[in-house]
Amino acid sequence: MDAVTQVPVPANEPVKDYAPETPERARLEQKLKELASEHVELTATIGGEQRMGAGEPIDVVQPHNRHHVLGTLRNSTQAEARAAIEAALAAAPAWRAMSFDDRAAIFLRAADLLTGPWRDVLNAATMLGQSKTAIQAEIDSACELIDFWRFNVHFARQILADQPLSSPGTWNRMDYRPLEGFVYAITPFNFTSIAGNLPTAPALMGNVVIWKPSPTQQFSAHFLMRLLEAAGLPPGVINMLPGDGIAVSEVALRHPELAGIHFTGSTRTFQLLWRTVGENIAAYRSYPRLVGETGGKDFVIAHPSADVAVLKTALVRGAFEYQGQKCSAASRAYLPRSVWDRMRDDFLAEVESLPMGDVTDFSNFLGAVIDGRAFAKHKDVIDRARHDDKLAILAGGEYDDTRGWFVRPTVIQGADPEHEIFTTEYFGPILAVYVYEDGDYDRVLRQAADVAPYGLTGSIIAQDRAAIREATEVLRFAAGNFYINDKPTGAVVGQQPFGGGRASGTNDKAGAMLNLLRWVSPRSIKETFVPPTDHRYPHMG
Numbered sequence: 221m222d223a224v225t226q227v228p229v230p231a232n233e234p235v236k237d238y239a240p241e242t243p244e245r246a247r248l249e250q251k252l253k254e255l256a257s258e259h260v261e262l263t264a265t266i267g268g269e270q271r272m273g274a275g276e277p278i279d280v281v282q283p284h285n286r287h288h289v290l291g292t293l294r295n296s297t298q299a300e301a302r303a304a305i306e307a308a309l310a311a312a313p314a315w316r317a318m319s320f321d322d323r324a325a326i327f328l329r330a331a332d333l334l335t336g337p338w339r340d341v342l343n344a345a346t347m348l349g350q351s352k353t354a355i356q357a358e359i360d361s362a363c364e365l366i367d368f369w370r371f372n373v374h375f376a377r378q379i380l381a382d383q384p385l386s387s388p389g390t391w392n393r394m395d396y397r398p399l400e401g402f403v404y405a406i407t408p409f410n411f412t413s414i415a416g417n418l419p420t421a422p423a424l425m426g427n428v429v430i431w432k433p434s435p436t437q438q439f440s441a442h443f444l445m446r447l448l449e450a451a452g453l454p455p456g457v458i459n460m461l462p463g464d465g466i467a468v469s470e471v472a473l474r475h476p477e478l479a480g481i482h483f484t485g486s487t488r489t490f491q492l493l494w495r496t497v498g499e500n501i502a503a504y505r506s507y508p509r510l511v512g513e514t515g516g517k518d519f520v521i522a523h524p525s526a527d528v529a530v531l532k533t534a535l536v537r538g539a540f541e542y543q544g545q546k547c548s549a550a551s552r553a554y555l556p557r558s559v560w561d562r563m564r565d566d567f568l569a570e571v572e573s574l575p576m577g578d579v580t581d582f583s584n585f586l587g588a589v590i591d592g593r594a595f596a597k598h599k600d601v602i603d604r605a606r607h608d609d610k611l612a613i614l615a616g617g618e619y620d621d622t623r624g625w626f627v628r629p630t631v632i633q634g635a636d637p638e639h640e641i642f643t644t645e646y647f648g649p650i651l652a653v654y655v656y657e658d659g660d661y662d663r664v665l666r667q668a669a670d671v672a673p674y675g676l677t678g679s680i681i682a683q684d685r686a687a688i689r690e691a692t693e694v695l696r697f698a699a700g701n702f703y704i705n706d707k708p709t710g711a712v713v714g715q716q717p718f719g720g721g722r723a724s725g726t727n728d729k730a731g732a733m734l735n736l737l738r739w740v741s742p743r744s745i746k747e748t749f750v751p752p753t754d755h756r757y758p759h760m761g
Protein backbone atom coordinates (compact mmCIF):
# COMPACT_ATOMS: atom_id res chain seq x y z
CA MET A 221 0.00 0.00 0.00
CA ASP A 222 1.25 3.53 -0.81
CA ALA A 223 1.81 5.49 2.38
CA VAL A 224 1.36 9.27 2.49
CA THR A 225 4.79 10.13 3.83
CA GLN A 226 6.25 13.15 5.58
CA VAL A 227 9.56 14.36 4.21
CA PRO A 228 12.32 15.35 6.66
CA VAL A 229 11.82 18.86 8.05
CA PRO A 230 14.61 20.97 6.51
CA ALA A 231 16.91 23.26 8.47
CA ASN A 232 19.61 25.51 7.01
CA GLU A 233 23.01 23.88 6.87
CA PRO A 234 25.34 25.49 9.47
CA VAL A 235 28.22 27.46 7.92
CA LYS A 236 31.71 26.26 8.88
CA ASP A 237 34.17 29.11 9.40
CA TYR A 238 37.51 27.49 8.45
CA ALA A 239 39.35 29.33 11.24
CA PRO A 240 43.06 28.44 11.70
CA GLU A 241 43.70 25.06 13.41
CA THR A 242 40.17 23.74 12.78
CA PRO A 243 39.83 20.21 11.36
CA GLU A 244 37.67 21.49 8.48
CA ARG A 245 40.45 23.92 7.52
CA ALA A 246 43.03 21.12 7.45
CA ARG A 247 40.78 18.91 5.33
CA LEU A 248 40.00 21.69 2.87
CA GLU A 249 43.68 22.62 2.52
CA GLN A 250 44.50 19.00 1.76
CA LYS A 251 41.75 18.80 -0.90
CA LEU A 252 42.92 22.06 -2.50
CA LYS A 253 46.39 20.54 -2.90
CA GLU A 254 45.00 17.33 -4.37
CA LEU A 255 42.72 19.00 -6.92
CA ALA A 256 45.32 21.57 -7.93
CA SER A 257 47.81 18.81 -8.70
CA GLU A 258 45.49 17.04 -11.16
CA HIS A 259 44.50 17.75 -14.74
CA VAL A 260 40.90 16.68 -15.11
CA GLU A 261 39.22 15.64 -18.35
CA LEU A 262 36.05 17.71 -18.09
CA THR A 263 33.73 15.33 -19.85
CA ALA A 264 30.16 15.61 -21.08
CA THR A 265 27.67 13.25 -19.42
CA ILE A 266 25.12 11.80 -21.84
CA GLY A 267 22.80 8.97 -20.83
CA GLY A 268 25.01 8.28 -17.81
CA GLU A 269 28.18 7.96 -19.89
CA GLN A 270 31.09 10.33 -19.59
CA ARG A 271 32.57 11.29 -22.94
CA MET A 272 35.09 13.79 -24.19
CA GLY A 273 33.23 15.72 -26.86
CA ALA A 274 34.28 16.41 -30.43
CA GLY A 275 34.33 20.23 -30.27
CA GLU A 276 37.33 22.48 -29.78
CA PRO A 277 39.18 22.22 -26.45
CA ILE A 278 38.81 24.91 -23.77
CA ASP A 279 41.18 25.00 -20.79
CA VAL A 280 39.70 25.78 -17.40
CA VAL A 281 42.21 27.69 -15.28
CA GLN A 282 42.51 29.18 -11.81
CA PRO A 283 41.49 32.85 -12.25
CA HIS A 284 43.97 33.93 -9.52
CA ASN A 285 46.73 31.85 -11.08
CA ARG A 286 45.70 31.93 -14.71
CA HIS A 287 48.56 29.90 -16.12
CA HIS A 288 47.56 26.91 -13.99
CA VAL A 289 45.20 24.68 -15.99
CA LEU A 290 42.82 22.62 -13.85
CA GLY A 291 41.26 20.68 -16.67
CA THR A 292 40.13 20.74 -20.26
CA LEU A 293 36.62 20.57 -21.69
CA ARG A 294 35.49 20.27 -25.25
CA ASN A 295 32.79 22.50 -26.65
CA SER A 296 29.67 20.40 -27.15
CA THR A 297 28.58 19.92 -30.74
CA GLN A 298 25.13 19.71 -32.33
CA ALA A 299 25.51 15.91 -32.60
CA GLU A 300 26.20 15.69 -28.85
CA ALA A 301 23.22 17.93 -28.14
CA ARG A 302 20.98 15.63 -30.20
CA ALA A 303 22.36 12.56 -28.40
CA ALA A 304 21.76 14.19 -25.01
CA ILE A 305 18.16 15.08 -25.87
CA GLU A 306 17.54 11.52 -27.10
CA ALA A 307 19.02 10.15 -23.86
CA ALA A 308 16.84 12.48 -21.81
CA LEU A 309 13.67 11.59 -23.67
CA ALA A 310 14.49 7.87 -23.34
CA ALA A 311 14.93 8.24 -19.58
CA ALA A 312 11.72 10.25 -19.14
CA PRO A 313 9.06 7.49 -18.84
CA ALA A 314 10.84 5.60 -16.03
CA TRP A 315 11.80 8.81 -14.21
CA ARG A 316 8.29 10.26 -14.18
CA ALA A 317 6.87 6.85 -13.20
CA MET A 318 9.16 6.72 -10.17
CA SER A 319 7.40 7.74 -6.96
CA PHE A 320 8.04 11.21 -5.62
CA ASP A 321 9.59 9.69 -2.49
CA ASP A 322 12.14 7.78 -4.54
CA ARG A 323 13.10 10.85 -6.55
CA ALA A 324 13.24 12.95 -3.39
CA ALA A 325 15.46 10.39 -1.66
CA ILE A 326 18.10 10.81 -4.38
CA PHE A 327 18.37 14.56 -3.79
CA LEU A 328 18.21 14.19 0.00
CA ARG A 329 21.04 11.69 -0.27
CA ALA A 330 22.97 14.14 -2.47
CA ALA A 331 22.50 16.78 0.25
CA ASP A 332 23.80 14.42 2.92
CA LEU A 333 26.78 13.40 0.80
CA LEU A 334 27.54 17.09 0.37
CA THR A 335 27.41 17.78 4.10
CA GLY A 336 30.00 15.06 4.58
CA PRO A 337 32.45 13.45 2.18
CA TRP A 338 31.77 15.71 -0.83
CA ARG A 339 31.91 19.05 1.00
CA ASP A 340 35.65 19.50 0.63
CA VAL A 341 35.61 18.39 -3.00
CA LEU A 342 32.95 20.89 -4.05
CA ASN A 343 34.37 23.72 -1.93
CA ALA A 344 37.93 23.17 -3.15
CA ALA A 345 36.81 22.92 -6.78
CA THR A 346 34.81 26.15 -6.42
CA MET A 347 37.73 27.95 -4.77
CA LEU A 348 40.19 26.90 -7.46
CA GLY A 349 37.98 27.16 -10.53
CA GLN A 350 35.93 30.24 -9.63
CA SER A 351 38.39 32.04 -7.31
CA LYS A 352 36.18 32.03 -4.22
CA THR A 353 37.63 32.38 -0.73
CA ALA A 354 36.89 29.52 1.68
CA ILE A 355 33.92 31.28 3.27
CA GLN A 356 32.46 32.31 -0.09
CA ALA A 357 32.76 28.72 -1.34
CA GLU A 358 31.28 27.34 1.89
CA ILE A 359 28.13 29.52 1.74
CA ASP A 360 27.68 28.61 -1.93
CA SER A 361 28.85 25.15 -2.98
CA ALA A 362 28.18 23.58 0.41
CA CYS A 363 25.45 25.34 2.42
CA GLU A 364 23.26 26.90 -0.27
CA LEU A 365 23.27 23.80 -2.43
CA ILE A 366 22.50 21.52 0.53
CA ASP A 367 19.66 23.89 1.42
CA PHE A 368 18.33 23.94 -2.15
CA TRP A 369 18.12 20.15 -2.21
CA ARG A 370 16.52 19.78 1.23
CA PHE A 371 14.08 22.70 0.99
CA ASN A 372 13.02 21.82 -2.56
CA VAL A 373 11.93 18.38 -1.35
CA HIS A 374 9.95 19.99 1.48
CA PHE A 375 8.27 22.52 -0.84
CA ALA A 376 7.55 19.91 -3.51
CA ARG A 377 5.79 17.80 -0.89
CA GLN A 378 3.59 20.77 -0.01
CA ILE A 379 2.70 21.22 -3.68
CA LEU A 380 1.69 17.55 -4.00
CA ALA A 381 -0.39 17.83 -0.83
CA ASP A 382 -2.33 20.81 -2.20
CA GLN A 383 -5.51 19.10 -3.41
CA PRO A 384 -8.90 20.49 -4.47
CA LEU A 385 -12.20 20.28 -2.56
CA SER A 386 -14.67 17.53 -3.39
CA SER A 387 -18.44 17.95 -3.16
CA PRO A 388 -20.61 14.99 -2.05
CA GLY A 389 -20.58 12.14 -4.54
CA THR A 390 -17.32 13.20 -6.20
CA TRP A 391 -13.61 12.95 -5.59
CA ASN A 392 -11.42 15.67 -7.13
CA ARG A 393 -7.71 15.23 -7.36
CA MET A 394 -4.75 17.15 -8.76
CA ASP A 395 -2.16 15.15 -10.66
CA TYR A 396 1.08 17.18 -10.68
CA ARG A 397 2.51 15.94 -13.97
CA PRO A 398 6.01 16.85 -15.11
CA LEU A 399 6.24 18.84 -18.34
CA GLU A 400 6.17 16.89 -21.61
CA GLY A 401 9.62 16.94 -23.18
CA PHE A 402 12.90 18.14 -21.65
CA VAL A 403 14.00 21.16 -19.63
CA TYR A 404 17.08 23.07 -20.77
CA ALA A 405 19.04 24.32 -17.72
CA ILE A 406 21.72 26.93 -18.46
CA THR A 407 23.81 28.04 -15.51
CA PRO A 408 26.21 30.91 -14.69
CA PHE A 409 29.82 30.87 -13.53
CA ASN A 410 29.36 32.57 -10.21
CA PHE A 411 27.42 30.15 -8.00
CA THR A 412 28.00 26.39 -7.85
CA SER A 413 24.73 26.15 -5.91
CA ILE A 414 22.79 27.73 -8.78
CA ALA A 415 24.51 25.31 -11.18
CA GLY A 416 23.30 22.48 -8.92
CA ASN A 417 19.80 23.82 -8.38
CA LEU A 418 18.77 24.68 -11.93
CA PRO A 419 18.91 21.13 -13.34
CA THR A 420 17.80 19.37 -10.14
CA ALA A 421 14.69 21.43 -9.30
CA PRO A 422 12.90 20.39 -12.52
CA ALA A 423 14.27 16.84 -12.14
CA LEU A 424 12.80 16.54 -8.64
CA MET A 425 9.39 17.36 -10.14
CA GLY A 426 9.80 14.46 -12.59
CA ASN A 427 11.36 16.23 -15.58
CA VAL A 428 14.41 15.22 -17.60
CA VAL A 429 17.09 17.82 -18.22
CA ILE A 430 19.83 19.01 -20.54
CA TRP A 431 22.28 20.96 -18.36
CA LYS A 432 24.71 23.42 -19.91
CA PRO A 433 27.08 24.83 -17.25
CA SER A 434 29.26 27.88 -17.78
CA PRO A 435 32.74 26.94 -19.11
CA THR A 436 34.33 28.88 -16.23
CA GLN A 437 32.33 26.85 -13.69
CA GLN A 438 32.96 23.52 -15.42
CA PHE A 439 35.57 22.36 -12.91
CA SER A 440 33.09 22.32 -10.00
CA ALA A 441 30.24 21.28 -12.35
CA HIS A 442 32.24 18.15 -13.19
CA PHE A 443 32.37 17.09 -9.53
CA LEU A 444 28.75 18.08 -9.00
CA MET A 445 27.69 15.65 -11.72
CA ARG A 446 29.75 12.89 -10.07
CA LEU A 447 28.07 13.68 -6.73
CA LEU A 448 24.60 13.33 -8.27
CA GLU A 449 25.61 9.97 -9.74
CA ALA A 450 26.91 8.86 -6.34
CA ALA A 451 23.53 9.83 -4.88
CA GLY A 452 21.81 7.44 -7.30
CA LEU A 453 20.58 9.70 -10.09
CA PRO A 454 19.61 7.35 -12.95
CA PRO A 455 21.38 7.73 -16.32
CA GLY A 456 19.79 10.18 -18.74
CA VAL A 457 17.78 12.18 -16.20
CA ILE A 458 20.32 15.03 -16.21
CA ASN A 459 22.67 15.20 -19.17
CA MET A 460 25.55 17.63 -18.89
CA LEU A 461 26.96 19.34 -21.99
CA PRO A 462 30.06 21.51 -21.39
CA GLY A 463 31.06 24.52 -23.49
CA ASP A 464 29.70 27.82 -24.70
CA GLY A 465 26.24 26.45 -25.47
CA ILE A 466 25.98 27.89 -28.97
CA ALA A 467 25.66 24.53 -30.75
CA VAL A 468 23.52 23.10 -27.95
CA SER A 469 21.06 25.99 -28.30
CA GLU A 470 20.92 25.57 -32.06
CA VAL A 471 19.50 22.10 -31.44
CA ALA A 472 17.65 22.47 -28.13
CA LEU A 473 15.83 25.74 -28.85
CA ARG A 474 14.45 24.39 -32.10
CA HIS A 475 13.46 21.00 -30.73
CA PRO A 476 9.69 20.28 -30.60
CA GLU A 477 10.12 18.67 -27.16
CA LEU A 478 11.63 21.77 -25.51
CA ALA A 479 9.39 22.07 -22.45
CA GLY A 480 11.18 24.77 -20.49
CA ILE A 481 14.31 26.81 -19.95
CA HIS A 482 15.75 27.23 -16.46
CA PHE A 483 18.31 29.98 -16.82
CA THR A 484 20.49 32.14 -14.63
CA GLY A 485 22.98 34.53 -16.19
CA SER A 486 23.04 37.87 -17.93
CA THR A 487 19.97 39.76 -19.11
CA ARG A 488 21.38 39.81 -22.64
CA THR A 489 21.68 36.00 -22.86
CA PHE A 490 18.20 35.46 -21.43
CA GLN A 491 16.70 37.89 -23.92
CA LEU A 492 18.45 36.02 -26.74
CA LEU A 493 17.02 32.70 -25.52
CA TRP A 494 13.52 34.19 -25.12
CA ARG A 495 13.66 35.78 -28.60
CA THR A 496 14.73 32.47 -30.17
CA VAL A 497 11.88 30.63 -28.44
CA GLY A 498 9.48 33.31 -29.68
CA GLU A 499 10.71 32.87 -33.25
CA ASN A 500 10.13 29.10 -33.01
CA ILE A 501 6.93 29.19 -31.01
CA ALA A 502 4.84 27.25 -33.54
CA ALA A 503 7.36 24.39 -33.58
CA TYR A 504 6.89 23.19 -30.00
CA ARG A 505 4.53 20.56 -28.66
CA SER A 506 3.82 22.78 -25.60
CA TYR A 507 4.51 26.40 -24.72
CA PRO A 508 7.97 26.25 -23.12
CA ARG A 509 8.17 27.56 -19.56
CA LEU A 510 10.75 30.34 -19.47
CA VAL A 511 12.34 30.94 -16.07
CA GLY A 512 15.31 33.28 -15.93
CA GLU A 513 17.10 35.11 -13.14
CA THR A 514 19.42 37.71 -14.60
CA GLY A 515 21.41 40.86 -13.91
CA GLY A 516 21.15 43.64 -11.38
CA LYS A 517 22.32 47.13 -10.47
CA ASP A 518 21.82 46.67 -6.78
CA PHE A 519 21.67 49.62 -4.43
CA VAL A 520 22.43 50.65 -0.88
CA ILE A 521 20.60 53.81 0.19
CA ALA A 522 21.52 55.40 3.49
CA HIS A 523 19.33 57.87 5.40
CA PRO A 524 20.88 60.62 7.58
CA SER A 525 19.91 58.47 10.60
CA ALA A 526 22.08 55.55 9.39
CA ASP A 527 24.47 53.81 11.78
CA VAL A 528 27.85 54.42 10.13
CA ALA A 529 29.40 51.09 11.20
CA VAL A 530 26.42 49.16 9.81
CA LEU A 531 26.60 51.11 6.57
CA LYS A 532 30.35 50.63 6.07
CA THR A 533 30.09 46.89 6.67
CA ALA A 534 27.11 46.56 4.32
CA LEU A 535 29.07 48.39 1.63
CA VAL A 536 32.37 46.54 2.01
CA ARG A 537 30.79 43.10 2.21
CA GLY A 538 27.92 43.85 -0.16
CA ALA A 539 30.07 45.37 -2.90
CA PHE A 540 33.34 43.47 -2.71
CA GLU A 541 32.82 39.93 -1.43
CA TYR A 542 33.51 37.53 -4.30
CA GLN A 543 34.94 40.48 -6.22
CA GLY A 544 31.46 41.97 -6.70
CA GLN A 545 30.52 39.02 -8.91
CA LYS A 546 27.21 38.28 -7.20
CA CYS A 547 24.09 39.31 -9.04
CA SER A 548 23.07 40.76 -5.67
CA ALA A 549 26.28 42.78 -5.15
CA ALA A 550 25.90 46.45 -4.19
CA SER A 551 27.13 48.43 -7.17
CA ARG A 552 25.58 51.83 -6.41
CA ALA A 553 25.32 53.65 -3.09
CA TYR A 554 23.40 56.81 -2.21
CA LEU A 555 24.87 58.47 0.87
CA PRO A 556 23.75 61.64 2.71
CA ARG A 557 26.49 64.25 3.03
CA SER A 558 26.45 64.29 6.86
CA VAL A 559 27.00 60.51 6.97
CA TRP A 560 29.55 60.56 4.15
CA ASP A 561 31.59 63.23 5.91
CA ARG A 562 31.76 61.02 9.02
CA MET A 563 32.63 57.77 7.23
CA ARG A 564 34.58 58.76 4.10
CA ASP A 565 38.17 58.41 5.30
CA ASP A 566 37.64 55.24 7.33
CA PHE A 567 35.59 53.61 4.62
CA LEU A 568 38.06 54.34 1.85
CA ALA A 569 40.97 53.19 4.03
CA GLU A 570 39.12 49.98 4.77
CA VAL A 571 38.54 49.36 1.05
CA GLU A 572 42.19 50.06 0.26
CA SER A 573 43.28 47.60 2.93
CA LEU A 574 41.22 44.62 1.77
CA PRO A 575 43.66 41.74 1.18
CA MET A 576 43.41 40.32 -2.35
CA GLY A 577 45.27 37.41 -3.91
CA ASP A 578 45.39 33.64 -4.29
CA VAL A 579 42.32 32.22 -2.54
CA THR A 580 44.28 29.23 -1.23
CA ASP A 581 45.92 31.79 1.09
CA PHE A 582 43.11 31.97 3.66
CA SER A 583 44.07 35.48 4.80
CA ASN A 584 42.69 37.02 1.59
CA PHE A 585 39.28 38.70 1.45
CA LEU A 586 39.13 38.72 -2.37
CA GLY A 587 40.39 36.61 -5.25
CA ALA A 588 40.56 37.37 -8.97
CA VAL A 589 37.73 38.13 -11.39
CA ILE A 590 36.60 35.19 -13.42
CA ASP A 591 38.38 35.57 -16.77
CA GLY A 592 40.18 37.80 -19.24
CA ARG A 593 36.91 39.10 -20.66
CA ALA A 594 35.70 40.28 -17.24
CA PHE A 595 39.14 41.77 -16.50
CA ALA A 596 39.10 43.74 -19.79
CA LYS A 597 35.59 45.03 -19.05
CA HIS A 598 36.51 46.28 -15.58
CA LYS A 599 39.77 47.77 -16.83
CA ASP A 600 37.81 49.68 -19.47
CA VAL A 601 35.31 51.01 -16.90
CA ILE A 602 38.17 52.20 -14.66
CA ASP A 603 40.12 53.73 -17.55
CA ARG A 604 37.07 55.60 -18.78
CA ALA A 605 36.28 56.80 -15.25
CA ARG A 606 39.78 58.24 -14.97
CA HIS A 607 39.12 60.48 -17.97
CA ASP A 608 35.53 61.40 -17.12
CA ASP A 609 35.24 64.75 -15.36
CA LYS A 610 31.90 63.74 -13.82
CA LEU A 611 33.60 60.86 -11.97
CA ALA A 612 36.34 60.61 -9.33
CA ILE A 613 38.07 57.36 -8.37
CA LEU A 614 38.32 57.50 -4.58
CA ALA A 615 39.75 54.03 -3.86
CA GLY A 616 41.24 51.20 -5.89
CA GLY A 617 41.40 51.73 -9.62
CA GLU A 618 44.39 49.40 -10.06
CA TYR A 619 44.41 46.18 -12.03
CA ASP A 620 47.04 43.60 -12.93
CA ASP A 621 46.67 40.40 -14.94
CA THR A 622 50.26 39.23 -14.78
CA ARG A 623 49.52 36.23 -12.57
CA GLY A 624 45.74 36.29 -12.30
CA TRP A 625 42.90 38.59 -13.30
CA PHE A 626 43.13 40.95 -10.35
CA VAL A 627 41.11 44.15 -10.07
CA ARG A 628 41.38 46.16 -6.85
CA PRO A 629 38.09 46.98 -5.11
CA THR A 630 37.23 50.36 -6.55
CA VAL A 631 35.02 53.19 -5.31
CA ILE A 632 33.99 55.83 -7.85
CA GLN A 633 32.07 58.95 -6.88
CA GLY A 634 29.68 60.34 -9.49
CA ALA A 635 28.06 63.77 -9.55
CA ASP A 636 25.30 62.85 -12.01
CA PRO A 637 22.94 60.14 -10.68
CA GLU A 638 21.88 59.30 -14.24
CA HIS A 639 25.45 58.53 -15.33
CA GLU A 640 25.89 54.98 -16.71
CA ILE A 641 27.94 54.14 -13.62
CA PHE A 642 24.60 54.15 -11.72
CA THR A 643 22.66 52.17 -14.33
CA THR A 644 24.97 49.60 -15.98
CA GLU A 645 25.85 46.22 -14.49
CA TYR A 646 29.63 45.70 -14.61
CA PHE A 647 29.64 42.58 -12.44
CA GLY A 648 32.94 43.32 -10.75
CA PRO A 649 34.45 45.04 -7.70
CA ILE A 650 33.31 48.54 -8.67
CA LEU A 651 31.03 50.59 -6.42
CA ALA A 652 29.49 53.87 -7.63
CA VAL A 653 28.74 56.44 -4.91
CA TYR A 654 26.37 59.39 -5.11
CA VAL A 655 26.50 61.85 -2.23
CA TYR A 656 23.29 63.82 -1.67
CA GLU A 657 22.28 66.73 0.55
CA ASP A 658 20.54 65.42 3.67
CA GLY A 659 17.27 67.18 2.83
CA ASP A 660 17.04 65.35 -0.53
CA TYR A 661 16.23 61.88 0.82
CA ASP A 662 12.76 61.72 -0.80
CA ARG A 663 14.04 62.86 -4.18
CA VAL A 664 16.96 60.40 -4.08
CA LEU A 665 14.70 57.46 -3.21
CA ARG A 666 12.47 58.22 -6.18
CA GLN A 667 15.36 58.73 -8.57
CA ALA A 668 17.17 55.56 -7.47
CA ALA A 669 13.96 53.51 -7.72
CA ASP A 670 13.68 53.83 -11.48
CA VAL A 671 17.00 54.99 -12.93
CA ALA A 672 18.33 51.48 -13.68
CA PRO A 673 16.40 48.92 -15.72
CA TYR A 674 16.83 46.21 -13.06
CA GLY A 675 14.90 45.16 -9.96
CA LEU A 676 16.98 42.58 -8.13
CA THR A 677 18.32 43.57 -4.68
CA GLY A 678 18.68 46.68 -2.57
CA SER A 679 19.17 47.88 1.00
CA ILE A 680 18.03 50.77 3.12
CA ILE A 681 20.28 51.71 6.02
CA ALA A 682 18.43 53.91 8.53
CA GLN A 683 17.40 54.07 12.16
CA ASP A 684 14.47 56.41 11.60
CA ARG A 685 11.37 54.20 11.26
CA ALA A 686 9.49 56.66 9.05
CA ALA A 687 12.45 56.72 6.64
CA ILE A 688 12.47 52.91 6.51
CA ARG A 689 8.71 52.89 5.88
CA GLU A 690 9.02 55.42 3.07
CA ALA A 691 11.88 53.52 1.40
CA THR A 692 9.95 50.25 1.61
CA GLU A 693 7.03 51.86 -0.26
CA VAL A 694 8.95 53.92 -2.82
CA LEU A 695 11.33 51.06 -3.68
CA ARG A 696 8.59 48.41 -3.84
CA PHE A 697 9.30 47.42 -7.46
CA ALA A 698 13.00 48.32 -7.43
CA ALA A 699 14.11 45.07 -5.76
CA GLY A 700 12.78 41.51 -5.48
CA ASN A 701 15.00 41.09 -2.40
CA PHE A 702 14.90 44.14 -0.14
CA TYR A 703 17.04 44.48 2.98
CA ILE A 704 16.68 46.79 5.97
CA ASN A 705 19.94 47.54 7.80
CA ASP A 706 21.84 44.75 6.07
CA LYS A 707 23.89 44.15 2.93
CA PRO A 708 21.92 43.27 -0.21
CA THR A 709 23.72 39.93 -0.70
CA GLY A 710 23.62 36.56 1.03
CA ALA A 711 20.00 35.41 0.70
CA VAL A 712 19.39 32.16 2.56
CA VAL A 713 17.20 29.40 1.09
CA GLY A 714 13.91 29.11 2.96
CA GLN A 715 14.45 32.52 4.59
CA GLN A 716 14.80 35.08 1.79
CA PRO A 717 13.57 33.40 -1.42
CA PHE A 718 15.69 34.94 -4.16
CA GLY A 719 14.91 36.67 -7.46
CA GLY A 720 13.97 39.97 -9.04
CA GLY A 721 11.69 41.52 -11.62
CA ARG A 722 12.06 44.08 -14.40
CA ALA A 723 15.24 43.31 -16.43
CA SER A 724 16.45 41.10 -13.55
CA GLY A 725 14.28 38.17 -14.49
CA THR A 726 10.99 36.37 -14.17
CA ASN A 727 11.25 36.47 -10.34
CA ASP A 728 10.30 32.83 -9.85
CA LYS A 729 12.28 32.68 -6.59
CA ALA A 730 14.92 29.94 -6.65
CA GLY A 731 14.61 27.42 -3.85
CA ALA A 732 10.95 28.21 -3.22
CA MET A 733 7.61 26.63 -4.02
CA LEU A 734 7.01 29.34 -6.64
CA ASN A 735 9.91 28.01 -8.68
CA LEU A 736 8.92 24.36 -8.43
CA LEU A 737 5.40 25.20 -9.64
CA ARG A 738 6.92 26.20 -12.99
CA TRP A 739 8.07 22.60 -13.54
CA VAL A 740 4.67 20.92 -13.27
CA SER A 741 1.69 20.79 -15.58
CA PRO A 742 -1.22 19.95 -13.28
CA ARG A 743 -4.06 17.69 -14.40
CA SER A 744 -7.44 18.01 -12.64
CA ILE A 745 -9.18 14.69 -12.19
CA LYS A 746 -12.87 14.49 -11.24
CA GLU A 747 -14.37 11.13 -10.36
CA THR A 748 -18.16 10.83 -9.95
CA PHE A 749 -19.20 7.86 -7.81
CA VAL A 750 -22.83 7.56 -8.88
CA PRO A 751 -23.08 9.35 -12.23
CA PRO A 752 -26.44 10.62 -13.59
CA THR A 753 -28.19 8.34 -16.06
CA ASP A 754 -30.86 10.73 -17.40
CA HIS A 755 -30.03 13.95 -19.28
CA ARG A 756 -33.32 15.75 -18.27
CA TYR A 757 -33.36 18.42 -15.49
CA PRO A 758 -36.27 18.71 -12.97
CA HIS A 759 -37.36 22.15 -14.31
CA MET A 760 -38.16 20.47 -17.63
CA GLY A 761 -41.19 18.82 -15.96
Ligand SMILES: NC(=O)c1ccc[n+]([C@@H]2O[C@H](COP(=O)([O-])OP(=O)(O)OC[C@H]3O[C@@H](n4cnc5c(N)ncnc54)[C@H](O)[C@@H]3O)[C@@H](O)[C@H]2O)c1
Nearest residue numbers: 407408409433434464465469485486489513514515516547
Ligand atom coordinates in the same frame (compact mmCIF):
# COMPACT_ATOMS: atom_id res chain seq x y z
N1 LIG B 1 19.45 36.91 -10.70
C1 LIG B 1 20.16 35.87 -10.29
O1 LIG B 1 19.73 35.04 -9.48
C2 LIG B 1 21.56 35.70 -10.81
C3 LIG B 1 22.42 34.81 -10.18
C4 LIG B 1 23.71 34.64 -10.69
C5 LIG B 1 24.14 35.39 -11.77
N2 LIG B 1 23.28 36.27 -12.34
C6 LIG B 1 23.71 37.09 -13.48
O2 LIG B 1 24.54 36.32 -14.32
C7 LIG B 1 25.48 37.14 -14.99
C8 LIG B 1 26.86 36.57 -14.81
O3 LIG B 1 26.90 35.24 -15.20
P1 LIG B 1 27.53 34.80 -16.59
O4 LIG B 1 28.66 35.71 -16.94
O5 LIG B 1 27.79 33.34 -16.48
O6 LIG B 1 26.31 35.11 -17.58
P2 LIG B 1 26.19 34.78 -19.15
O7 LIG B 1 24.86 35.25 -19.60
O8 LIG B 1 27.38 35.23 -19.88
O9 LIG B 1 26.24 33.19 -19.18
C9 LIG B 1 25.27 32.42 -18.50
C10 LIG B 1 25.22 31.06 -19.15
O10 LIG B 1 24.65 31.19 -20.43
C11 LIG B 1 25.48 30.49 -21.34
N3 LIG B 1 25.20 30.97 -22.68
C12 LIG B 1 25.51 32.14 -23.27
N4 LIG B 1 25.02 32.17 -24.52
C13 LIG B 1 24.37 30.99 -24.73
C14 LIG B 1 23.65 30.41 -25.79
N5 LIG B 1 23.48 31.02 -26.96
N6 LIG B 1 23.12 29.19 -25.62
C15 LIG B 1 23.28 28.51 -24.45
N7 LIG B 1 23.96 29.01 -23.43
C16 LIG B 1 24.49 30.24 -23.55
C17 LIG B 1 26.86 30.69 -20.80
O11 LIG B 1 27.79 29.79 -21.36
C18 LIG B 1 26.58 30.41 -19.34
O12 LIG B 1 26.48 29.04 -19.11
C19 LIG B 1 25.34 38.52 -14.36
O13 LIG B 1 24.58 39.33 -15.21
C20 LIG B 1 24.59 38.22 -13.06
O14 LIG B 1 23.86 39.31 -12.57
C21 LIG B 1 22.01 36.43 -11.89
Ligand SMILES: N[C@@H](CCC=O)C(=O)O
Nearest residue numbers: 546547548709710711718
Ligand atom coordinates in the same frame (compact mmCIF):
# COMPACT_ATOMS: atom_id res chain seq x y z
N1 LIG C 1 21.63 34.45 -3.91
C1 LIG C 1 22.86 35.16 -3.89
C2 LIG C 1 23.18 35.79 -5.22
C3 LIG C 1 23.10 34.91 -6.41
C4 LIG C 1 23.58 35.63 -7.60
O1 LIG C 1 24.70 35.72 -7.97
C5 LIG C 1 22.82 36.27 -2.86
O2 LIG C 1 21.77 36.52 -2.28
O3 LIG C 1 23.84 36.90 -2.64
